[in-house]
Amino acid sequence: MTKRVVLIGHPVAHSLSGAMQQAAFDELGIDARYELWDKPPIELADAVGELRTDEFLGANVTIPHKERVVPMVDRLTEEASATGAVNTITREGKRLVGHNTDVAGFKVAIDKLVGRQKMPKQAVILGAGGGARAVVYGLIREGFQRVIVFNRHLHRGEGLVKHFARTAAHMELRAMPWHESIIESEIAKTKVLINATSIGLTSDMSPVPAELLHDELLVLDLIYAKTRLLRDAQAASATTLDGELMLLHQGAAAFTLWTGEPAPLDLMQSKLAEARAGGLRSAEGEPTGEPAVAAAE
Ligand code: NDP
Numbered sequence: 001m002t003k004r005v006v007l008i009g010h011p012v013a014h015s016l017s018g019a020m021q022q023a024a025f026d027e028l029g030i031d032a033r034y035e036l037w038d039k040p041p042i043e044l045a046d047a048v049g050e051l052r053t054d055e056f057l058g059a060n061v062t063i064p065h066k067e068r069v070v071p072m073v074d075r076l077t078e079e080a081s082a083t084g085a086v087n088t089i090t091r092e093g094k095r096l097v098g099h100n101t102d103v104a105g106f107k108v109a110i111d112k113l114v115g116r117q118k119m120p121k122q123a124v125i126l127g128a129g130g131g132a133r134a135v136v137y138g139l140i141r142e143g144f145q146r147v148i149v150f151n152r153h154l155h156r157g158e159g160l161v162k163h164f165a166r167t168a169a170h171m172e173l174r175a176m177p178w179h180e181s182i183i184e185s186e187i188a189k190t191k192v193l194i195n196a197t198s199i200g201l202t203s204d205m206s207p208v209p210a211e212l213l214h215d216e217l218l219v220l221d222l223i224y225a226k227t228r229l230l231r232d233a234q235a236a237s238a239t240t241l242d243g244e245l246m247l248l249h250q251g252a253a254a255f256t257l258w259t260g261e262p263a264p265l266d267l268m269q270s271k272l273a274e275a276r277a278g279g280l281r282s283a284e285g286e287p288t289g290e291p292a293v294a295a296a297e
């Protein structure tokens with residue numbers, strides 16, 4: 001029987017995960033099909049319930065469901081529990097296990113961004129959704145001492161900070177209101193700036209004005225494209241990285257969880273590059289209608 005793996009999100013229509021995961025199944029001779037399930041929040045619980053049968057190896061969960069899905073699984077791994085967000089589901093019999101492979105993907109991305117420099121201790125994060133939770137957890141594990149989270153809806157940023165209260169007890173983790181003057185003063189003090197909002201995903205907009213960016217900055221955009229933020233940061237002579245590496249490595253970790261096999265990374269990377277050249281954006285969003293441009297580095 002052909003096994004099924006599904007990506008549950010809203011929207012999912014232009015996923016890149018399908019291209020890389022299906023190629024990986026085929027390469028290893030695994031009889032499985034990767035499907036896209038566009039499910040609005042109201043249909044999420046039923047969709048997750050369907051995964052409990054033998055037909056399914058598991059699922060990916062994406063925007064906007066990563067936090068909402070947490071109470072719908074039977075067990076959480078350490079990363080999923082620590083972040084309060086699930087991006088991958090596996091099955092143990094009829095029981096569902098929630099994982100967070102964004103944490104592993106982020107680790108590869110932050111290491112690449114920082115390169116040979118000493119790991120900085122301060123960061124500004126824009127956004128407080130499921131992706132931001134993996135970022136915050138990753139920075140805590142890297143030994144960051146001051147992390148400031150800006151979110152459009154302050155209460156969500158505060159909820160994130162509360163969730164990490166114990167894990168971050170030794171450091172300063174704060175949510176701040178989305179006011180340009182406050183963002184400006186925090187960016188002036190920091191070395192690492194990470195966009196974990198979806199601003200720039202479906203339109204050519206940046207979450208922050210270009211004038212706030214400076215040449216000392218290391219800028220990571222979780223979005224898998226050369227966004228306006230990354231172009232502005234490059235113009236300011238900052239170091240930049242887009243979300244490709246994180247997407248690749250979270251996908252590779254998920255593949256191994258479903259199949260028990262090492263992921264064919266080179267093949268998955270080339271399938272991502274191919275899909276990207278074809279004008280698609282990340283698994284977490286829709287295309288702008290224009291071809292996406294090459295990875296920002
Ligand atoms: P969520 O839906 O959980 O969170 C979305 C975030 O974007 C929230 O902080 C939200 O703020 C903010 N946001 C959305 N629209 C606006 C707006 N117009 N103005 C200000 N803030 C806005 O999504 P995820 O956290 O799962 O994903 C967020 C982004 O990160 C996506 O672009 C996704 O593609 C990317 N991502 C990439 C990964 C990768 O592997 N490369 C992995 C995970 C995520 P508010 O709470 O106020 O609504």
